[in-house]
Amino acid sequence: MKRFGDLTAHVVTFCRALRVRGLTIGPREAADALRALASIDVSDRRLCYLSLRTVLVTRHEDFPTFDAVFAEYWNPPAPEPARLQDAGADELPGDGEGERPKPSVMDWLDQALQAEGETPVAAYSPDEALTRKDFSAFTASELDEMSRLVVAIARRVATRLSRRTRAVQRSHHLDLRRTIRHSLRRGGEVLDLAYRRRKIQKTRVVLLADVSGSMDLYSRFLIQFIFALQHALGQIETFVFSTSLTRVTDAMSEADLRQALDEVAQRVPDWSGGTKIGHSVRSFLHLYGRSLLGSRTVAIIISDGWDTGEIDVLRDAMDELRRRVGRIIWLNPLLGGTGYEPICQGMRAALPYVDVFASAHNLDSLRQLEKHLAARAR
């Protein structure tokens, strides 16, 4: 190790390099790294590597990143900044410039509205299209109905879904400590029993909506759905994706739908492009996972599951998501079609990790979803 001379500075820059690549490393970790190196023989490269990894890495998934940075940093033959930058850009959603010009969402909405009724609806039979209106043909009263439903669904989702609820149903936990305290006043006679009750837990909702080309028909409804959901629920984080992921929580919190849409159009680089679900979920996990996920988080993914990316990436991303949230709800507008089977590869790969797989293509399906959520307290 030639760089021994100024070890402190090098360790600090090394830590910074790791942080740039997404590892959570703060001053405390850097200090620990120095302490660790101070207690070992730093001329042993393997030992340095193991020690730094033990101190600086906190999850197995980060080992490859650490290895790469370690190799680049502590043994730099010919650094490859170009490759590095590529990899970096690959991870960052939303900054790869799309080749086609950004379509204005509003324009696209207008077009879709004019084309209303003429567009064949891919996934369901003509009969069904007659009896159950597509979202594109909403009247004002139906829109009201939808808002009401969305709020109801949002409430369902927002109530804690796991064992906390069951604990409350069992309802009474004896608080022996207080019981005995009270009994002291009566010479040890237990007359009043004191109870504890579990706090009601708030659920956080993360919404990942597919706005790629294959979802075109439903996207307009989706925007309304997301908008309503976000306004009904305080704690919701919204992301849209097609080939990359964009956070639109702030944009969607505009009071007015029209303004919100303009705002979103500004931010989403590839509206109606292709779909890379796995890639998008992965970058979501990578960038926002730490702050947003937990067993009390419900992840709602709205997508038809047509993934043009690699299936393995999707499977691994779903697997990780599964482990990091309390529940995954997948809303698939195609599911409403009679005889629809989730045969497309992406959907099939993702399905084992999904807790609730439901359709979301018209009001009826939303109503069913509400019931579904009510029945399923896991």
Place this chain on the structure above:
Amino acid sequence: MHTGINDIQQLLEGEGYVADRSLSTALYLAIQLRKPLLIEGAAGVGKTEVAKVMARALEADLIRLQCYEGLDATTSLYEWNYQRQLLHIRLQESTDLPLEVKEREIFSEPFLLKRPLLQAITHPKAPVLLIDEVDRADEEWEAFLLEVLSDWQVTIPEIGTIAARHVPYVVLTSNRTRELGDALRRRCLYLWIDFPTYEKELAIVSRKVPGINSELAKQIAAFMQMVRRAKLEKIPGIAETLDWSAALIALHRDHLDRDAVEQTLGVLFKHREDADLLRTQWLDHVLQGLQTVENTNGPWSQDTIDRAADQVLPKVTGSRRP
């Protein structure tokens, strides 16, 4: 200075634990920096064993806290001994002591039931505290644990603050059924234990299974390397390897053949589907793989086994998650 690591390696070996360098380094740093050590890896790779061996090596007591869903402060830290309190109140009934005195009496240390965390803190000599399968506990408890691990003191309203006499050596294990919070992770040093290599597993089998001949030990270790390539519900760990070896010995088998394996599959696989998958789709290939390794000249190694496995084993698509 770094002799420390070699010492630890020797201590571990002396305790019958086959340790690689990443493990001894991690243990050394945990002791040196006095930071908790978080160990992750698949079930059955010997995570819990690390804490036990560490305790023996340090000649410290081992205090174990097994986590489960619903674990809370009263079961992990302390609880009042209510029966004893009630009894005491009864006995004091006739005395004229004022209420405050009575109250102070029954909420004092003799009436305290110390649970593992408080035990570890108040222990006369720094113990090894094993917090096993921490991923099974709730997030609330994880936050609570984090507090204890940061301050090493506990406040009991009736008594006051109890500070640790010695900071315990802490080992946490997780099977990753739930992702642990970042705050807890960052509080800890990290060690990932993978399934063992052929060489390591051979050493473990040779050491831990009395009376095994070296041929059978080699075959078993190689067999395990190949079997772990299959897509199984539960990939067998070292614990299973050892049980299986013992079973084979008990049946007086001195080499692996179809018959011996089929007879003992239940020891190796805890899911019926896994046993079926192995018997119907893998066993022939694996036995053929063993034969291939047998036929190659030179010593058996991870390399020769991997090469044979690449040749004869069914290809598995998708990534396996340990």
